[in-house]
Amino acid sequence: MSDSAVSPPHLEIxxxxxxxxxxxxxxxxxxxxxxxxxxxxxxxxxxxxxxALEKAAARxxxxxxxxxxxxxxxxxxxxxxxxxxxxRLISIVYFALIPADSLLPAAEQKSGSHWFALEELxxxxxxxxxxxxxxxxxxxxxxxxxxxxxxxxxxxxxLSELQHTYELILGEKLDKRNFRRRILEAGIIEATPxxxxxxxxxxxLYRYRxxxxxxxxxxxxxx
Amino acid sequence: MSDSAVSPPHLEIxxxxxxxxxxxxxxxxxxxxxxxxxxxxxxxxxxxxxxALEKAAARxxxxxxxxxxxxxxxxxxxxxxxxxxxxRLISIVYFALIPADSLLPAAEQKSGSHWFALEELxxxxxxxxxxxxxxxxxxxxxxxxxxxxxxxxxxxxxLSELQHTYELILGEKLDKRNFRRRILEAGIIEATPxxxxxxxxxxxLYRYRxxxxxxxxxxxxxx
DNA sequence: CCAAAAGTGTTCTATGTACACCCATGC
DNA sequence: GCATGGGTGTACATAGAACACTTTTGG
Numbered sequence: 001m002s003d004s005a006v007s008p009p010h011l012e013i014x015x016x017x018x019x020x021x022x023x024x025x026x027x028x029x030x031x032x033x034x035x036x037x038x039x040x041x042x043x044x045x046x047x048x049x050x051x052a053l054e055k056a057a058a059r060x061x062x063x064x065x066x067x068x069x070x071x072x073x074x075x076x077x078x079x080x081x082x083x084x085x086x087x088r089l090i091s092i093v094y095f096a097l098i099p100a101d102s103l104l105p106a107a108e109q110k111s112g113s114h115w116f117a118l119e120e121l122x123x124x125x126x127x128x129x130x131x132x133x134x135x136x137x138x139x140x141x142x143x144x145x146x147x148x149x150x151x152x153x154x155x156x157x158x159l160s161e162l163q164h165t166y167e168l169i170l171g172e173k174l175d176k177r178n179f180r181r182r183i184l185e186a187g188i189i190e191a192t193p194x195x196x197x198x199x200x201x202x203x204x205l206y207r208y209r210x211x212x213x214x215x216x217x218x219x220x221x222x223x
Numbered sequence: 224m225s226d227s228a229v230s231p232p233h234l235e236i237x238x239x240x241x242x243x244x245x246x247x248x249x250x251x252x253x254x255x256x257x258x259x260x261x262x263x264x265x266x267x268x269x270x271x272x273x274x275a276l277e278k279a280a281a282r283x284x285x286x287x288x289x290x291x292x293x294x295x296x297x298x299x300x301x302x303x304x305x306x307x308x309x310x311r312l313i314s315i316v317y318f319a320l321i322p323a324d325s326l327l328p329a330a331e332q333k334s335g336s337h338w339f340a341l342e343e344l345x346x347x348x349x350x351x352x353x354x355x356x357x358x359x360x361x362x363x364x365x366x367x368x369x370x371x372x373x374x375x376x377x378x379x380x381x382l383s384e385l386q387h388t389y390e391l392i393l394g395e396k397l398d399k400r401n402f403r404r405r406i407l408e409a410g411i412i413e414a415t416p417x418x419x420x421x422x423x424x425x426x427x428l429y430r431y432r433x434x435x436x437x438x439x440x441x442x443x444x445x446x
Numbered sequence: 447c448c449a450a451a452a453g454t455g456t457t458c459t460a461t462g463t464a465c466a467c468c469c470a471t472g473c
Numbered sequence: 474g475c476a477t478g479g480g481t482g483t484a485c486a487t488a489g490a491a492c493a494c495t496t497t498t499g500g
Binding site for chain 1: 270271272273299312
């Protein structure tokens, strides 16, 4: 079992995938198969076979959700004796944002994975609760200095939808006028000629400027 | 050689160690032993044997410099086909700050390592120049919202010495009065009753508040 | 015409920036 | 007594926070 320092530790790519459903921030989990963690859930992970780490994370997310292009960023590499009771394990963790409207429901059934709202998490195996907490911290932090919020929305969205996204993730109410001013001054989204009719006055639809994605990537602090 | 996806990739812990010598920010490098990278230098690295990643990085730094307790933080995990021409390699990179006065010169001789000023770097193997550039970016960034500067100084230091440290790392001149106000308001360092006599008026010696180390760790965005 | 959500500027506060002179010591 | 670095406060500019009413549609 854990005959330390004889064979190298196991190495896996682990992903924290967020989406927005029913006005809640949700994370993708899979049921644990290991009897040690019976009735617990885990962040999805897969053994590292080659060294294309980001591609491996993307491939894994595609298998689980059916979505190929996602916002993806390396989070941290966790390795510590005692993370896992019986084996030495190193997890390279990525985190990702997916707009709910691009998810394939079939993929979820097939993989046995499930989306959990952050307020209704099941028991998580190992240190996965810590990892998730850190991913959320980083997401909140990134939201403040870049405009990744739109990565969780469909291609066209209203400013109110975007603001609600921010409020959900940050866990606080924001001022409408200040929010609009800042987000527009950031120049990452732009108005389209279309409108959406709903209950009240129809809202202008916005989309992120396609060339702004590169800009967001350039602005990020993590390579 | 590179029969991909048959055996798992090689995994190493790599360290970017900064210190301050002769009014210059320096980084610790070792000469490459691999003939592919003849006459190039590298960031120190060692194969991963167990999964105590941070301890492994600390151990490596102690072997190279003789210093046991250092400021240490995980930087990023690099893995990409094409990083190394002949083998698949994943590097978990840490970065560290060491006060120059605690270095053991003997350790440097024994390991063949050498301190290079950032303005006079030799050719670096693989993507190590990128890694180093990112480590510097992160150091500069951290300096702005925490007060890690004192990690490069001896136990007792003057405010001018601390300011010069900041100026060196950030690469710009800072206003003396504003610097002092901010650094003291941050509450991370405290005056001692001692003074240092030098050329002009003797300067008060400061040290960081021992209980502030935990605070700095708590404030950091990376776990 | 009423309910429901969209849209829009200004004032105040706090934070950061620029800036110049006196002080204590060694030689 | 003079050269050298140490030490101190204030005015101004900029960024962020608080705040309330009018507009457009559907029912």
